[in-house]
Amino acid sequence: MTFKTTIKIGASVCAGALLALSAGTASAETTLRLITGWPSTSFFNVPLEQFVEEVNERGEGLVQIRLVGGPEVTPLSEQIGSLELGVNDMWYGTISAFQQRIPEARALVLSDYTAPELRERGSFDMLRPFFDEIGLHYLGYFGSGYTFYVYLNEEPTRTEDGGADLTGLRLRAPFLWHPVMEHLNATPINVEVAELYEALSRGRVDGYGWLDIGLTDFSWQDYTRYRIRPNFWQGDVSVLVSQEAWNGLEPEAQALLTEIAIEYEVIAHDYMIGLEQTETQALYDAGMEDFDLSGDAAEAYLAAATDAL
Structure with missing residues (x-):
């Protein structure tokens, strides 16, 4: 074997090793399973479905969300437990459903501020540690806008x-x-x-x-x-992620989910306000x-x- 041949073989081996290392360290796409507190036909799910679509479009190759269903799949009383067991990774619903576990979350229902105002005031940063204590990450508040x-x-x-x-x-x-x-x-x-x-x-x-x-x-x-x-x-509809699933995400995925959640807090608020205006007029007309x-x-x-x- 000539010296040139030895160099070529060595170079090929090194290139192959680098490719294998790169493939092994590249961020793999993570799919999160999300359960909702409402049946699939509920108007409450409209902002959620749009949120999921947005995440899946912008998070391709990084993070995806699969909406597995609602109470027809997992009864509401068992949904938070399904996150703790790792059956599901995300939950969308009203915090009042398990308020006894996080009494501090009553602040959302009693607040007079919209979701964007609460976020600007740092309210979610103050509330998040209480969710962390029971293994849940508070991602977003889709509940302001109805009363x-x-x-x-x-x-x-x-x-x-x-x-x-x-x-x-x-x-x-x-x-x-x-x-x-x-x-x-x-x-x-x-x-x-x-x-x-x-x-x-x-x-x-x-x-x-x-x-x-x-x-x-x-x-x-x-x-x-x-x-x-x-x-x-005030409404307290929120999006939660199990702490285990959240910690398992790449930092880029965490940042993207947070960014889109903040955007959809505004969208969800405006959606609920629009529903309220239409509903109230229909009631007056009746x-x-x-x-x-x-x-x-x-x-x-x-x-x-x-x-x-």
């Missing part, structure tokens, strides 16, 4: 101090709402969302507590004549009127809603 009201099918009694007395009225209300209903002297009862229209039509309930969006999806405007104001609370509380009565009403959390 909550009490709706009635008949005009309430006006009290002397400018409040409302719902004595004798039965209102559909989850447990979280009970202090609000009891403040109004209403009787809270448990009725499944799918059964509420029939309950309203048959007079089994006289009203309900709900968001300012989504009513017309169930045709509840047929039996909604009054809405008590002021409104209270004959709904606002019943405004005033003075100390309004303040006491809001205090009851705050204390409920």
Whole structure:
């Protein structure tokens, strides 16, 4: 073997070794499995689906998200546990679903600031350590833009101090709402969302507590004549990533997910505002009127809603 041949063979071996090393150290594309707290047809999933599309387009070769489904795949009560078990990597839903584990997250519901304002104020940086403690990374807040009201099918009694007395009225209300209903002297009862229209039509309930969006999806405007104001609370829809999955991502992937989440906090907020405007107009067109509380009565009403959390 000549000296030149030996040099060529050595060069080829070195080149091959460098290629193998490069291939071994190149960032591999990571796919994250995401579970949502709502069925696939829910309007709540619209910003999420757009977020996923954006990540998959801009994160090609780096990070992808696969939306695996909602409660039909994993019951809501088990969804956070599925992140802890590594079955899923990301979750989209309302923090209220497991508020007892992170009571500090109540700050989102009680806030008067939009998602962009909260981020600018550093609120998420303050909140994130509480999620870290239970193995979750707080990625984004898609919940500002909608709020909550009490709706009635008949005009309430006006009290002397400018409040409302719902004595004798039965209102559909989850447990979280009970202090609000009891403040109004209403009787809270448990009725499944799918059964509420029939309950309203048959007079089994006289009203309900709900968001300012989504009513017309169930045709509840047929039996909604009054809405008590002021409104209270704020949405707390959030995107979480299991800490294990987050730590396993390349820094570039973490940066990209954070960047797109920040963009979609604004998009989600505007989307919810648009839904609220359309929904409110539809309710007015169907004959709904606002019943405004005033003075100390309004303040006491809001205090009851705050204390409920």
